[in-house]
Amino acid sequence: MRLFAQYYNTMFTQSLGDDLILTRLSQTCQPGDQFLDLCCGSGRVLTFPLDHGVKAVGVDKDAEMLAEARHFLPARFDGRYQLLQRDALDLDFEGQFRVVTCVSHCMSFFRGAETIQRLLERVYRSMVAGGLFFIESYVPGKPENGYYRKLTFHVDGGDLTCTLQVSEESDPSDGSVVKVFTYDLEKDDRLEKEVYRVGEVFLTPIIEMAKQIGFQVEGVYGDSNATVPFDGTSETQSLLLKKM
Numbered sequence: 001m002r003l004f005a006q007y008y009n010t011m012f013t014q015s016l017g018d019d020l021i022l023t024r025l026s027q028t029c030q031p032g033d034q035f036l037d038l039c040c041g042s043g044r045v046l047t048f049p050l051d052h053g054v055k056a057v058g059v060d061k062d063a064e065m066l067a068e069a070r071h072f073l074p075a076r077f078d079g080r081y082q083l084l085q086r087d088a089l090d091l092d093f094e095g096q097f098r099v100v101t102c103v104s105h106c107m108s109f110f111r112g113a114e115t116i117q118r119l120l121e122r123v124y125r126s127m128v129a130g131g132l133f134f135i136e137s138y139v140p141g142k143p144e145n146g147y148y149r150k151l152t153f154h155v156d157g158g159d160l161t162c163t164l165q166v167s168e169e170s171d172p173s174d175g176s177v178v179k180v181f182t183y184d185l186e187k188d189d190r191l192e193k194e195v196y197r198v199g200e201v202f203l204t205p206i207i208e209m210a211k212q213i214g215f216q217v218e219g220v221y222g223d224s225n226a227t228v229p230f231d232g233t234s235e236t237q238s239l240l241l242k243k244m
């Protein structure tokens with residue numbers, strides 16, 4: 001398994017800072033409700049609804065991340081969650097979920113108006129009336145081109161070093177900015193590179209599309225915990241939508 005998949009939760013669980021909203025969203029669920037996490041990776045978000053007794057589904061297109069999720073989620077959750085390997089854009093649920101999340105900047109994976117429209121429509125269809133959809137992404141322009149960070153973790157009897165560098169390129173199809181997140185990982189004699197290409201997510205067009213589809217905006221926030229009103233100065237932004 002790739003180092004990134006194996007140690008994603010170790011590297012990021014402490015730093016993502018969305019535990020308050022994930023707890024709050026899990027607590028809005030009533031018996032029988034279900035929770036869907038898009039781009040669930042190695043299962044970090046799913047622990048919140050599962051800890052609150054809520055059934056949960058995680059969707060991710062990466063088989064290794066899902067394999068690590070199976071390993072990461074404790075046995076006490078067995079039988080109460082499902083992990084599906086698929087593209088979130090191919091979601092085909094009907095009226096099933098009380099809460100849908102797409103966090104730790106994963107909304108930025110969906111680039112371009114058509115793609116975002118498709119995602120919003122599929123999510124809307126998958127939800128029950130009154131359901132909540134919470135998304136989080138970086139504010140456009142953040143993190144800045146040239147951003148560099150090196151962290152070391154002590155894992156499995158050795159040091160894991162993770163270096164992140166952010167650069168920019170232009171999407172040849174429409175000239176939009178693509179942020180390239182390059183993670184260089186090193187453990188023992190293994191050296192691996194993981195590259196994520198993400199788009200810049202502007203909330204205004206998403207809000208317009210969401211309203212057309214039938215969502216109501218519950219809040220626009222300047223953090224990943226939905227506690228700080230959005231004023232454009234923060235590094236992250238989040239949006240809480242409700243299916244009417």
Ligand SMILES: C[S@@+](CC[C@H](N)C(=O)[O-])C[C@H]1O[C@@H](n2cnc3c(N)ncnc32)[C@H](O)[C@@H]1O
Nearest residue numbers: 039040041044060061062065087088103104109
């Ligand atoms: C960095 S991880 C985030 C994990 C998780 N959301 C969390 O908060 O811990 C990003 C994940 O998004 C997944 N992903 C990206 N685009 C996707 C798509 N279109 N459909 C499903 N999964 C996707 C990747 O496979 C990867 O596992």
